[in-house]
Amino acid sequence: MAFAGMLNDEDVRAAVKACQVPGSFDYKLFFTRVGLSARADVQGQRVFNILDRDQSGFIEEEELKLFLQNFSLGA
Template identity: 40%
Template sequence: SMTDVIPEADINKAIHAFKAGEAFDFKKFVHLLGLNKRSPADVTKAFHILDKDRSGYIEEEELQLILKGFSKEGRELTDKETKDLLIKGDKDGDGKIGVDEFTSLVAES
């Protein structure tokens, strides 16, 4: 589970920050989680947890549930938030985010 990678307190803090329908900001989310300070192996682990169907990619549907991937308390992203994040993360334009793209997205945060 995600708490094997990131302390639960940090997850709760990050989820809570975006609870009120505040525009989702991936960079801020990553910082609140401290994910940018984790090892590449931990970032990869987080990716695989978010990749629910184990396709090797985070597709749009999974991206919409990114907050829920960290905590059941998380909300779904809006369609706009999801699309914005997909555009930001999908460097090769295939409509989904691979592990390298996810790692880059975290590193850029």
């Protein structure tokens, strides 16, 4: 995956599991749990660019779902 060396699969799975209740997703908390908050801005921008598949400048719900489902099919 394009996140090799940047994100730990287990951290992402744990973060996905922590927001299973509908309406409980908090992107700031999620990014902290997966370790993105502690990364340099350039690394965060790289992750953003990977997630923003249509290069719209935004991460739409479907793009986020696709990313999360790589780690957990029910995400």
